[in-house]
Amino acid sequence: MNKNELTGVVADKAGITKAQAADAVDAVFEAITDTLKDGGDVRLVGFGTFAVSRRKASKGRNPATGAEIDIPASNQAKFKPGKGLKDALN
Missing domain, CATH: 1.10.1220 (Arc Repressor Mutant)
Known part of the structure; x- marks a missing residue:
């Protein structure tokens, strides 16, 4: 959808x-x-919770060249389904 x-x-x-x-x-x-x-969380009872997850900086590799690259720290949105949503799906 x-x-x-x-x-x-x-x-x-x-x-x-x-x-x-x-x-x-x-x-x-x-x-x-x-x-x-x-920096807050959004909790929708029975549906789920939206939250921010902080990812640390890390090293990675360019798959085409194999060269090492720096991956900067970032914030990622995360969703954790609530009991009502889990129950509806199962």
Whole structure:
């Protein structure tokens, strides 16, 4: 499912227009992104938790040349599914 399909499903389930659903989906994504940027976690009970994981700098190899390269430290978004989501899938 892509963002347009998600927007269509939200519009149908909520009984709103696709434009309103697109605004709502964009607002949710923006809220999650802003919270993660500020170093916080987003916990949606029964669904899951979005959190930031900090990766240390490391060394790697260029697969084409074999040359060693430096991989800088970075922040990565992580998602851990909640019990409700796990139960729904199993």
